[in-house]
Amino acid sequence: MTDPNASHHRHMTLWGVVALGVGSMVGAGVFALLGQIAVNVRGDTWIVFVLAGIAALFSAYSYARLSAKFPSRGGVTDFFALGMGSPRIERALACLYLITLVLTLALVSKAFGAYAARVVHQPEHSDWANIYATGVLIVLTLVNLMGSKTIGRVEVFLVAIKLAILALFIGVGAMTLKPAMLEVHADVAPSLMFSSIGLAFFAYSGFGMMASAAADVPQPEKTMPRAFMLAVSLVMVLYVVLALVVLGNVTPSDLVAYSDTAVAQAAAPILGDWGFLLVSLAALFATASSIVANIFSMLNVSKQMGNNGTLPQVFRTQAIAGGTRGFYSLIAVIIVLTNFFDLSSIANVASATFLACYIAVFIVCWRRRKDCHANPLIIAMGFLVMSGIFVTFIGEMIAEKLWLQCITLAGAALLSLLIGWRSPNSSDNQQTDSHHSGQQ
16 A cells, blocks of 8 residues: 655654644634534533544544554545455445545635635625635645645644634633533433534544555654544644633624634634634634645545546546646536535535544454554444444434435435446456555
8 A cells, every 4th residue: 555666755744744634623623613513502512522522533543553554645545445345345435535525625615715705805705705715725726736745834834823823712712701601501402412423523534634644654653643643632622622712702693693603703702803803814724724634635545546446547647737637627526516505515414424434444443453453442432433423413414304415415425336336347456456565
């Protein structure tokens, strides 16, 4: 799985990988979804983030062990080829994960557009949101084509700025927090609680992008486990504290009205207009860093899938600046999704596909637990927790009659299966070869 010719390109440090994970998680999580989750469970929002964070730590453990033993630019898509048992299922899961990256980029780009439009054109901003979302996607695609060393530095810079601003906001917000606003005045239905955990898990799911950086790290066996645990733990603390600050300062009516920009809305009564602007800038840096991380992963994953025959020839054909024609086609699809779909629909479908893919990683880690020195009890516990969240999340989508999301999810699964079943048989041998090279 490791590229033998790429050793001299290993430029990413521990903190570069951590920044990649934090950048992806925080951008897709707090700024895009905190308001959506808070509308559902109100004062229990921080509990939802704790429970989702525990599930993420279990999942990150499997990722960390596999990345340490089998470093690859394909990341999770190469993990599927290590232990699912069926080449067709492996390819179908890889395609589903690639679809998930496409959905994630559409979601985070829309979040960037929402914040940018509110900052520049408030109060009337909706017409500009998609324009800003499309623009940032194009610009950051060009940044991603500059190489892993540049990406690592850009991520560290963006993450440092947004965390500094958030630290200021949290510090001041904690002093103005009103505990009474955190009280839960009505019981939250267990099914809604679990579905909210599923949605909150999406806020952590960006840690999977870190696996694509394993081949760019000098000592993956030491660096990757540390990077995964550090990134998820830091983000979990940040989410819990930020949820408390936001829910303790934003009224329920404002929460519903500004769910897409809830964090910035919380800054207005605390720090005034300049505070709203400052936190909105943090949101822009956060969502930008998430876009960088997700494009980095999508570029590597699509190239790897093109090289092993899972995807068509266009994903092997080089185009401008190192990207393939297939990669640029995916960017075009993301632009369409960004302009014609709403944020909540994309979030629900992406959450479900992420959960499905990450459950499959537990299965792979279990089958290769001896090779990657993984603890079977941790893997089993993580699998049960994630499966429970997934089943309840899907059940709640059906119960709430979210038929558009359900149909989209079914379509994504069906498309993945069709691609997996129709991929060239020669790719089976290529994947088998990659298994052997990864074990050496």
